[in-house]
Amino acid sequence: MDVALDVDDGEMLALLGPNGAGKSTVVDALIGTLELTEGVIAIDGERVDALPPEQRPIGVCFQDDLLFPRLSALENVAFPLRARKVPKAEARRRARALLQRLAPAVDPSARPSSMSGGERQRVALARALAPDPRLLVLDEPFSNVDVSARPGLRALVREVTRTFGGATVLIAHDPLDALTLADRVALLDAGRITQTGTPDEIRAAPSSHYAADLVGVNLFVGELEPLGDGAATLRTPDGEITVSPEAAVSPGTRSLATLKPIDVSLHAREPEGSARNVFRGQIVEIADDGDRARVRLATRPPLTAEVTSGSVARMGLRTGGEVWASFKAVEVSLQIEGADSAQPQAGTLGR
Amino acid sequence: MRSRTPLPLWILAGAGLVCVSLPVVALVLRAPWDDIASSLRGAGASEALRLSLVVSLTATALSLLLGVPLAWILARSRIPGRSVLRAIVVLPIVLPPVVGGIGLLAALGRGGVVGQWLYSTFGLQLTFTTWGAILATTFVSMPLVVLATEAGLRSIDRRYEQAASALGASPRYSIRRVVLPMLGPQLAAGAVLAWARALGEFGATITFAGNLAGRTQTLPLAVYETRLSDPGGAIFLSLILVVLSIAVLVAMRDRITRAR
Numbered sequence: 001m002d003v004a005l006d007v008d009d010g011e012m013l014a015l016l017g018p019n020g021a022g023k024s025t026v027v028d029a030l031i032g033t034l035e036l037t038e039g040v041i042a043i044d045g046e047r048v049d050a051l052p053p054e055q056r057p058i059g060v061c062f063q064d065d066l067l068f069p070r071l072s073a074l075e076n077v078a079f080p081l082r083a084r085k086v087p088k089a090e091a092r093r094r095a096r097a098l099l100q101r102l103a104p105a106v107d108p109s110a111r112p113s114s115m116s117g118g119e120r121q122r123v124a125l126a127r128a129l130a131p132d133p134r135l136l137v138l139d140e141p142f143s144n145v146d147v148s149a150r151p152g153l154r155a156l157v158r159e160v161t162r163t164f165g166g167a168t169v170l171i172a173h174d175p176l177d178a179l180t181l182a183d184r185v186a187l188l189d190a191g192r193i194t195q196t197g198t199p200d201e202i203r204a205a206p207s208s209h210y211a212a213d214l215v216g217v218n219l220f221v222g223e224l225e226p227l228g229d230g231a232a233t234l235r236t237p238d239g240e241i242t243v244s245p246e247a248a249v250s251p252g253t254r255s256l257a258t259l260k261p262i263d264v265s266l267h268a269r270e271p272e273g274s275a276r277n278v279f280r281g282q283i284v285e286i287a288d289d290g291d292r293a294r295v296r297l298a299t300r301p302p303l304t305a306e307v308t309s310g311s312v313a314r315m316g317l318r319t320g321g322e323v324w325a326s327f328k329a330v331e332v333s334l335q336i337e338g339a340d341s342a343q344p345q346a347g348t349l350g351r
Numbered sequence: 352m353r354s355r356t357p358l359p360l361w362i363l364a365g366a367g368l369v370c371v372s373l374p375v376v377a378l379v380l381r382a383p384w385d386d387i388a389s390s391l392r393g394a395g396a397s398e399a400l401r402l403s404l405v406v407s408l409t410a411t412a413l414s415l416l417l418g419v420p421l422a423w424i425l426a427r428s429r430i431p432g433r434s435v436l437r438a439i440v441v442l443p444i445v446l447p448p449v450v451g452g453i454g455l456l457a458a459l460g461r462g463g464v465v466g467q468w469l470y471s472t473f474g475l476q477l478t479f480t481t482w483g484a485i486l487a488t489t490f491v492s493m494p495l496v497v498l499a500t501e502a503g504l505r506s507i508d509r510r511y512e513q514a515a516s517a518l519g520a521s522p523r524y525s526i527r528r529v530v531l532p533m534l535g536p537q538l539a540a541g542a543v544l545a546w547a548r549a550l551g552e553f554g555a556t557i558t559f560a561g562n563l564a565g566r567t568q569t570l571p572l573a574v575y576e577t578r579l580s581d582p583g584g585a586i587f588l589s590l591i592l593v594v595l596s597i598a599v600l601v602a603m604r605d606r607i608t609r610a611r
Contacts (some may be wrong), residue, residue: 031517053516066514069531079528083520131519 001191003024005168005185007135014170014182016214022191023171027139029308030169031060043134054083059133063140065124073099073123074108080131098126102156118149126162134166136276140173151337157181175215176335179203180256187211204304205287206295212294218259218304224249224336231276231329239300242276242327251337253310256335261294261306268315275326279303283321288312297325378590394584399573400563405572406481406556406569407549410488414545415538417489418496425497426504437501441494451490452558459486460559476551483560484567488552492545499544503537505529540603547599550592 001022001065007220017023028034032053048056067076072261074095079128081091099108103122112120121141128136130171139158142150157182161168187202189197195207203219206212222236226249234257245259254331265271271278281299293312295305296309303325307317317323321346383390391397424430425437443451452461459466459477469475477483507530515525530536553571560567570592578585 031513033513033517053513053553054519054521056517058517060517062510062514066510068511068515068529068532070535071528079515080518082528083515083518083524125519165400 001029001067003188003191003193003195005169005186005196006040007045007169009165009167010162011184012161012170012182013189014172014178014185016172016175016185017188018214019173021188023173023188024139024290025191026169027060027137027171030056030135030137031058032056043122057131057134058137059128059131059135060137061121061124061139061141063130064144065117065120065255066114067120067124067127068175069112072109072111073103073106075127076112076123077130079127084131095126095130098130099123100125102129102160116149117145118153121145121153122156125157127288130161131166132165136164136166136168137171138162138168139171141170142177143173144288151335175217176219176256176258179215179217179337180221181220185215187214188248205285206294209264212261212292216261216294216306218261218264218302220257220332222255222257222258223251224253224255225251234332234334235284236301238302241301241332242329245334245336254337256337257332259303259327259332260261261304264303264305264325264327265313265316266295266305266307266311267326270324271326273326274328276329277325280322283317283319283323286312286317286319293317295323297323375593378586378593382586382590386583387587389585390581390584393567394577394581394588395564395573396584396588396591398570399570399588402481402484402565402567403550403569403571403595406484406488407546407552409485410492410549410552411542411546413485413489414496414549415484415542418493418541419500419538421493421496422500422504426501429532430575440497443491444498448552448554448556449558452487452555455490455555455559456488459483478559479561479563479567481566483562484556484569487555487559488549491552492549492551493554495544495548496538496541498539499541500534503534504539506537507533543599543603547596547603550595550599 003026005013005015015023015026017120028348029036029049030053036049039049040047048058067073068079071079074092077095077099078091081094083238086094096108099106102118102125106119106123108116112123113145115123115132121144125138125141128138138157138269142153145153150343154177157170170182172182179202182199182203182311184196185199186193191211195202195211202211202215203217206214206216210341220234220236220241222234224236224243224245227233231242232249233242234241234255241257250256252259265275270280279297279299281297284296284298285296286296288309290309293305293307293309295312295317297303305325311317315323352534362562366476407433425433425440430436456478458464459469461470461476461478466477469477477486511529511533512525515529516522520528551571552569553575556567556569557575562568562572564573568576570588574585574588574592577588
């Protein structure tokens, strides 16, 4: 493992990589479960790598929450405070306030076994934040959470990580979490950071096949407007696309949408056929590695298509040229966020 | 569908049941119920019962105090020769208690390896004292606590402890607040097993601590002493042990089957 990362206060860095890339090793090194053989971990300019885990100013949210089974929700949140010798009444007061804010649907006296995955992760987040850490480590916080509870938890994570006053490292397996939540993304592969950048930078210009497959997706965020025939229009600030929701949606529903570049077809002339999304635009960039080419288009919304290098030559594609692009509504995968998650509120979920 | 059980199975199972229940039934049948009061008084039942409770409960507490740390070392530390250490610790379970008693005498008797020094330096003598009986009982009970606790520790996900320390808990706080509560059911099971074993302890106690009424004569020793001189009294003393043992079994079933 050889990893160099830095994060600012109020910033979230996502560490994204496949299983076995070394994400857990980074977490273990940060929290002190694993000793460094070489290198430095510093928070606010002070080295913490020689400190035992309990003396590091770090809050952690574990993948499978690891709430203490014999303690109530309140006792779990108060745990890091009590461990730091905060008087009992004070610790319970602060824990109660945090629970109220982050997990209002949870009964403070409930044991973890009686909570849902989403509720447990909210309590775990409150527990991680309780001692006012300088660094918050979120280890795949959404992976054991029900799909329906994820948007609310995501919104909560976005809100608290911006406001708690310290820096956040998000360990992510799902590219979408990294791309939508983080300020910067670091790609980890086989123990090395292969690329670092903002989500947009990484998405637009992934530095390897692996990165392209992982994060090189078209990402749209907007509001849905149902059409008569079961399809819907997704309005984004950069333009509209037609999508095909699995169930009926109400107007104004916020949604994330992803589209794989390989599902975008390019045409020299206006295409005929069943694709409901047809755009015309200028080619901004062609990243051709002699095998596959990623073609970035200045359409509204902007699109990235992936074609074979052979097609680039055959169609005579060049930067600055005009081209038609099309994709089917059903190729777009939607993640409905719900109408109210535009303003993340702790109270809006856990239903 | 009714499952048919073959007749020979019924007969053997019946014989088995008679084998374990007949002695207890016989105790009830043969007890001289008419003069229960004088028999109990004559046999020194209350004295023996009190001593039995003091000795068995103190031995259980000692077993927990010493056995849990021992289980911790066996389950968690990486010391060499751990399997040998475990064999030594659980040896009293398979050893005849009277051998344990002889060993204790050799170690802690007035002329024993350590006992000699204890006596000459502090004037401390364990043989023929209640503390001697407690020590002998702890010797046979503690391994049960060690076994139950070690199994419990191994079943606890170590990541809970890692989480606790990452959240700011010192190892001691983590043990007190996280591990011990999770270990609760196994600790309770170990304690109940140890207590049951302590209540019935005979061989090590009579060998090491002797059979002195009011000091080392627990219920089993009292039964042994009165069985010839006062058979009726011995039966009543035995029945007290039966009742206590049934209470232990009920408590144990409750503890072991209780969900985490």
